[in-house]
Amino acid sequence: MKKVEILSPVGSPKSLKSAVENGADAVYFGVGKFNARRRASNFNIAELRDAVEYAHGNGISVYITFNILIKNHELPEFFDNISDAYSLGIDGIIIQHISFARLLKDAFPDLRIHISTQAGITNTYYSDVLSGADRVTLPREFSLAQIRDFIVKTGMDTEVFVHGALCFCYSGQCLFSSFLGGRSGNRGVCAQPCRRRYNNSYLLSAKDLCLAGRIPEIIESGVSALKIEGRLRSPRYTALATRVYRLSVDSFYAGNFCLPEQELKELALEFNREFTEGYMFGAQEMISSESPKNRGVFLGVIAAGTTLKLGECLSVGDGVGIWTKDGIDGAVIKRIEKGGKSVAYADTGDTIKLFIRVEEGDRIYKTSSKKKTQYAPVKPKPKIIMPRRSRQRVLIPTLENTESAGMELLAKVYSKEDVKGALNAGASSVFYSVFTPDFQESNALPYIPRILSDSDAKDAIRKLKDSESVLLGNMGLISVLSNTHTVYLDYSANVFNDIDMAFVKRYRAVPIVSPELNLSEMLEFKDKNFAVLVHGRPVLMTTKYPLEESSLRDDKGFVFPVRREHNYTQILNSLPLGLFNDITKLRGISKIFFDLSDGNAERIIRQYKDVLNGKTVKKSARRKHTRGHFSRGVE
Numbered sequence: 001m002k003k004v005e006i007l008s009p010v011g012s013p014k015s016l017k018s019a020v021e022n023g024a025d026a027v028y029f030g031v032g033k034f035n036a037r038r039r040a041s042n043f044n045i046a047e048l049r050d051a052v053e054y055a056h057g058n059g060i061s062v063y064i065t066f067n068i069l070i071k072n073h074e075l076p077e078f079f080d081n082i083s084d085a086y087s088l089g090i091d092g093i094i095i096q097h098i099s100f101a102r103l104l105k106d107a108f109p110d111l112r113i114h115i116s117t118q119a120g121i122t123n124t125y126y127s128d129v130l131s132g133a134d135r136v137t138l139p140r141e142f143s144l145a146q147i148r149d150f151i152v153k154t155g156m157d158t159e160v161f162v163h164g165a166l167c168f169c170y171s172g173q174c175l176f177s178s179f180l181g182g183r184s185g186n187r188g189v190c191a192q193p194c195r196r197r198y199n200n201s202y203l204l205s206a207k208d209l210c211l212a213g214r215i216p217e218i219i220e221s222g223v224s225a226l227k228i229e230g231r232l233r234s235p236r237y238t239a240l241a242t243r244v245y246r247l248s249v250d251s252f253y254a255g256n257f258c259l260p261e262q263e264l265k266e267l268a269l270e271f272n273r274e275f276t277e278g279y280m281f282g283a284q285e286m287i288s289s290e291s292p293k294n295r296g297v298f299l300g301v302i303a304a305g306t307t308l309k310l311g312e313c314l315s316v317g318d319g320v321g322i323w324t325k326d327g328i329d330g331a332v333i334k335r336i337e338k339g340g341k342s343v344a345y346a347d348t349g350d351t352i353k354l355f356i357r358v359e360e361g362d363r364i365y366k367t368s369s370k371k372k373t374q375y376a377p378v379k380p381k382p383k384i385i386m387p388r389r390s391r392q393r394v395l396i397p398t399l400e401n402t403e404s405a406g407m408e409l410l411a412k413v414y415s416k417e418d419v420k421g422a423l424n425a426g427a428s429s430v431f432y433s434v435f436t437p438d439f440q441e442s443n444a445l446p447y448i449p450r451i452l453s454d455s456d457a458k459d460a461i462r463k464l465k466d467s468e469s470v471l472l473g474n475m476g477l478i479s480v481l482s483n484t485h486t487v488y489l490d491y492s493a494n495v496f497n498d499i500d501m502a503f504v505k506r507y508r509a510v511p512i513v514s515p516e517l518n519l520s521e522m523l524e525f526k527d528k529n530f531a532v533l534v535h536g537r538p539v540l541m542t543t544k545y546p547l548e549e550s551s552l553r554d555d556k557g558f559v560f561p562v563r564r565e566h567n568y569t570q571i572l573n574s575l576p577l578g579l580f581n582d583i584t585k586l587r588g589i590s591k592i593f594f595d596l597s598d599g600n601a602e603r604i605i606r607q608y609k610d611v612l613n614g615k616t617v618k619k620s621a622r623r624k625h626t627r628g629h630f631s632r633g634v635e
């Protein structure tokens with residue numbers, strides 16, 4: 001039986017050494033700018049040769065992250081970078097664009113192609129569009145049963161996250177950072193708006209994932225690799241996380257599974273936002289609403305006379321976090337008194353007196369330790385001998401210029417009344433969720449939501465009946481539906497360049513391109529047979545977490561509506577997008593899309609028909625709208 005792979009994060013050369021010396025089977029890191037952790041130190045091409053030689057010399061595989069969305073003008077440089085990395089002996093690459101997989105596999109048959117969790121592979125129907133891929137990183141939202149089912153039905157090599165930060169948003173579906181400040185998570189520069197306060201609490205700040213105690217169940221599910229998140233964290237974090245999972249996995253295969261308690265405590269001390277077992281094991285509470293900061297290790301609660309019964313050992317020189325009713329403070333321990341005498345060290349269970357500014361009831365966490373355990377490096381694995389490679393070029397397909405096939409006004413609405421209003425206004429196609437109770441009597445075309453389990457997908461297909469067209473939020477169903485329906489792909493498909501367009505065109509689908517593209521980037525497309533989101537509130541986040549609030553107010557006063565769609569929750573932009581008169585600038589693009597969650601479908605669509613007929617919308621009607629990325633785009 002092939003053993004599961006431990007895949008460790010590397011954000012710098014020091015982290016690479018930490019991963020190798022503590023038992024990683026493989027490492028993943030970024031080279032240059034085309035990776036989802038652009039704020040990490042990363043490596044340049046000149047440094048990559050040494051990194052690969054060092055890793056292979058210790059029997060460690062190297063996977064390079066090329067996992068951001070790529071614009072048309074970046075395609076040559078992007079593929080050149082992959083060619084350079086390939087020639088230096090890397091074992092595999094991680095990509096977000098499903099459309100690139102076959103192209104890359106044809107160019108580099110001996111290079112492993114891994115599909116990132118950012119691609120949002122939510123069900124087994126996706127297997128038909130994953131030609132060329134060697135492995136899929138499954139969403140953190142999958143249950144253990146879904147993981148097993150995916151492996152059995154597809155036979156694919158799979159990877160799951162077992163440790164590190166959790167995104168509040170479902171994989172690959174986040175536009176929050178992008179619309180707030182132009183820093184796109186899909187482009188590797190997320191500003192982490194989920195770690196900010198909303199409604200005076202950190203409602204979106206997820207705890208850290210820790211599945212070390214679940215290693216037996218995860219391995220027995222059939223996964224191929226256990227992935228540790230943390231390319232922006234310290235080399236010591238990489239060392240400790242790698243060692244924890246190395247020892248846990250080895251003990252499982254030895255038949256005496258046990259957790260390395262000391263290493264796990266040190267890992268928690270290095271960084272954690274409290275730990276959770278996440279969606280895989282049905283954790284009920286995954287949000288750390290008090291603070292998004294590192295917890296460290298809980299020591300106890302201050303009693304009368306600034307005394308504390310220790311839950312963990314404490315030394316003079318250690319750092320502590322003080323959690324008060326008014327916030328969080330920090331201190332360095334300069335004096336400890338035990339039994340009336342000053343001591344340099346106190347053990348778990350001891351009652352001590354502290355000489356820091358605290359009050360009765362304050363919670364104390366150890367956040368740093370003066371003493372750091374030095375662990376001996378693990379035994380190197382057999383060297384990986386990689387045959388010498390020549391530099392291969394990726395032949396980017398030559399695409400023909402194609403004009404948009406006719407004017408279409410496409411509308412997605414959220415009530416039966418707006419179905420009628422949109423049709424009255426002259427919309428070409430009006431879409432309404434197939435899971436809405438009154439869908440069958442609405443006279444609307446079907447919209448299939450973004451995130452579907454296998455059973456959801458089967459149910460959605462059953463509900464389509466005789467409709468000729470469908471708005472598809474879940475691209476996994478594209479091969480099933482394209483033979484019987486005209487498929488419009490919702491903007492959650494993240495169509496970003498000509499290769500994406502050529503890919504969906506094989507299925508005769510018409511996509512709504514990503515709202516992160518600006519006007520000039522849309523006009524660069526050779527095939528312009530796509531639609532553009534021109535009006536409505538963009539979905540900033542789609543989450544499996546059952547958020548109960550109807551809206552979120554941030555500290556600047558912006559209010560973000562929250563709605564339920566099918567069996568998940570969505571957070572919408574604080575302002576609706578409204579291009580109005582600017583749609584006349586969409587030269588050669590004649591399909592426009594409305595996402596009308598605020599209602600008023602008939603009035604809004606009539607306004608745009610007026611613009612198409614040569615009239616202009618007055619400034620007063622354009623107030624309280626945003627043009628989104630139409631002009632500025634994203635980094």
